[in-house]
Amino acid sequence: MRHIDDDERRARLARRHGLVDGCPDVVSATRAMTVLHATEAATVHLALWARVPGVTLADVDAALYDDRVLVKQLAMRRTLFVFPRDLLPAAWGSAAARVAVQQRKLLAQRVVGAGLADDPTAWIDSVLADVLAEMADGVPRTTRELRDLVPALEGRFSLGSPDKKWGGEFPIGAWVMTTLGAEGRVVRGVNAGHWRLNKPTWVRTDHWLAEAMVPWPEDKGYAELVRRWLATFGPGTETDIVWWLGATKTIVRRALADVGAVQVALDDGVGWVLAGDDEPVEPVAPWAALLPTLDPTVMGWKERSFYLDPADTPYLFDSNGNAGTTAWWDGRVVGCWVQDEDAVVRVVLRRDVGAEATEALEAEAARLTGWLGGVRITNVYASPQMKGARLG
Template sequence: MRHIDDRERRARLARRHGLARGHPDVVTATRAMTVLHATEAATVHLALWARVPGVTVADVDAALYDDRALVKQLAMRRTLFVLPRDLLPAAWGSAAARVAVQQRKQLAKRVAEAGLAADPDQWVAAASADVLAAMADGVPRTTRQLRDLVPALDGRFSIGGPEKKWGGDFPIGAWVMTLLGAEGRVVRGPNAGHWRLNKPTWVRSDLWLDEVVGPWPEDKGYAELVGRWLATFGPGTEADIVWWLGATKTIVRRALADVGAVEVTLDPSTGPGGPGGGTGWVLPDDVEPVGPVEPWAALLPTLDPTVMGWKERRFYLDPADTPYLFDTNGNAGTTAWWDGRIVGCWVQDDDAVVHLVLRDDVGAEATAALQAEADQLSAWLDGVRIGTVYASPRMKGARLG
């Protein structure tokens, strides 16, 4: 059985993720990553800055809103991603459909609890139909603007109580639009605010996308997602894929079989196999050795797709650093990379200048390379400060402003 050690895994990461040599454009870079995290709007632009030399904000926005080669979609783990357009049917039929079922049940439950209708399922169906009818002109609108056209969106309901951190009063319109987005019936159009802020407009999918292919069958959709994940992140363990996909072991095992995935062994530091090493998976045409690359430096944003690509991260992250660089829910803050390993994070001061926060002495070569990245990122941001709700403990402790 082929063995892929941690050194080769880091070389694969460097080459395929565009962190050592870059990709030519934003669509190629996104395809190379399978998807980009988009929970925070700035993550998309900063993840592409790290992978596409010379990229501009306008380049990213053009791919999203003019060419529409990239589309934002709620999918795996109820997370918002940027997908290459041709991946949408696979996601709609699998991971997004799984989320949509959950969202529909939760929305109906909230409608019933709020006393909005005796038949909550019928209310959800009627509200959805009214929204889609109001969007028939193809004009991108925010949820607030849609509330003026669809009275049903103007309600609110409470979740939890004052003693619950996650509780509060929520607008029902946001829940309806989230459901329609998960179902693939609407998509996020142009952003209504600054590129670093998440202020989406909504457009019907059939009006935003020239040719809309319906959702694929579930098995086919999951196989496509797993196949693309393996091309980007392989080798990976079953646990990695289950976590990333937000699905069950049964779904993942079936998808691995459908794509003809090949079993490989991994170094003892990864996988559930303990001292004897773990088992990973690669695509059948991806078993040839991948050579090393020259040392490289990178600064990645919160929730970057590389950092969030695996559940088992020991081949690029010292477990002792995890509590400092991830929040308690497992969300990654900013990260600083040297030669395939995370060595710290980065923050901005009041003037939006990027500063390195390294956990240890990484040596003169690494420090100089990372400082060059920090200087380039400061220049690219040009005074724009990036806020985040996913600041890691290290980022919070190092804030300079």
Template sequence: MNGDVPGLRHDATVRHITDDERRARLAIRHALAPWGRVADPVAATRAMTVLHATEPPTVHLSVAARVDGVTVEDVERALYVERSLVKQLAMRRTLFVFPRDLLPAAWGAPGDRVAAQEHRKIAKDVEAAGVAAEGAAWLADVRGQLLQALRAAPEGLPAREVRAAVPALDRKVEVRPGSKWGGATQVAPRVLAWLGAAGDVVRGRNAGHWRLSRPSYTRMDTWLGEVPPALPEPDGYAELVRRWLWTFGPGTEADLVWWLGATKAAVRRALADLQAVQVSLDGGAVGWVLPGDDEPLDPADEPWAALLPVLDPTTMGWRDRDWYLDPLHTPYLFDSNGNGGTTAWWNGRIVGCWVQDEAGRVRVVPRQELPRDATRALEAEADRLTAWLDGVVISSVYSSLQMKSARLP
């Protein structure tokens, strides 16, 4: 099964999906066009497969972009009361919000992969630091101590109390000695990340404002009440690829490998298991869609605008972005590690970013001259977002160059 194949012929045996059609799919599948918005936070998350949660406000703002009339309290209720949405460390060692029923796929596939990688690295560093002769045995011991401590604290423990409850975690170990990126780091966050990826521990209630990250760590079985078994790895990847194809398809093999943080072999097996359908894309690449999802889709008649937060899943859904982002704009809207800042969208293309002033007023900063109707529509979205934020100013460690320059006096 091939990935990108330059020069693929657009003949009758392979359906061709143009960039215009991909942008039309994006408007509908991602619930971004005003006529395509969905009913609640769970529906918004399902529409996107998962939401990025590296920065807490991204979750709320991604939902607000896709649900009319939603409130902060609605999002918090889904996360912390109903627990229909759950934070899980998974693909690319990134924190996401998952619909609850998708967790077994994460635990069995990308979460397990990340957990194994973290386990190896921590064990190696613990041994090198002289903390223990057998890093794996040390990790097994602190895991047991931590899970026991969390069982005695069903409401969860913040990070500082985790270290107090398990003194063995209240230490630093040297990472990459001699490297300019090396240094002494706390071991507790790394152990929590390992157990989070494995599905043993979950980020529970947030003690701070919704725009800040101050989680309490809780046992997954305490948080969910009943923990379903992890899916076998092939089934886990197949389910994640199935949902990704519905949200983001057509996409390339390279897109999937990047998004999942998986191997080509795992992606190819999942595509084969799903009997995914090959299509051709503008530029000559090979794309994939689910069986039956290759019917023609006309571009939307009505233009649409959207303002999305830092690391929104629409911005971060594909590795290859030329069909919705001018490559010349990438250095201004993404940081050097490929993290997307805030984005302004017009008819399925990123055309700029948005920033706030000290009073919380949202302002669109275009990268190019826009038609008058685009400017009006984006200004209307800026007014909508300003009203939703109600004076709350969002800061980010992933601010793009365009965001930073727009804030200069």
């Protein structure tokens, strides 16, 4: 069995993720990562900034909203991602379909709990049909605008305790639109707010993509997602893939067999790569990178010890396992970055990394400060290290 040690895994990561040589454009960078995390809207732009030399905000928005070669879709782990357009049918038939079933169950619970209907299935089917009918004109609309057209979306439900951060009373409309999105029947169109904020308009998928795209069979869809994950993140463990995919071991094992994946030895266990992808990789020169919250590199594996000191996890991830911003040196996470009141990016290190690394990271911070041009990023998923640095 071929042995791929941690040094080689970090070299693979550096090259395949566009963090040393870069990618030529935003589409190739997204393909290189399989998908981009989009739960925080700014993550998409910042993840591409880190991988595409000279990229502009206009480049990203053009791919998302003009050319529509990148599309936002709720999928793995009930998380919002940016997909290359051609990967959507695979996701619709597998990971997104799984999430859609979960989303419908949650929506039904909200409908009954709020007293909106005794038969939640009939209510959901009726309201979804009404929303799609109102969207038949192809005009992008926010959830607020759709609530004006479909009164049922105004129904409200309670979630959690009102005195908690995430508790209170909420309109059911957002859950309806999320369900339609998970099912692939609508997509997030042009953003109605600033690029760093998640304020989508909604458009029917058949209007936005203007072509018939049929969901793949479940097994074929999962196999394609796993194939692309291995090309991006391999070698990885079964545990990594199960977590990233938000699926079961049975699903993952079948997909690994379907793509003909092969096992390799790792420093701390056994991993998987695509057949023929076990050739040695040359080392790379030391490199620096600043990555955003929930960056796809940071969130690509569940077992992260080959690039992250386990002792740093409580400082750089929140209690739910969501990564904050990260600072990288030579294939390892060494800290995070924050902005001060003047929107200047500042690197916060976990330990002394030496003069060369410090200088390189400070250069990246200056580059990012200039690119942001005074814009301050608001992070929902701020790590303890980020919060402490801001307070300090």
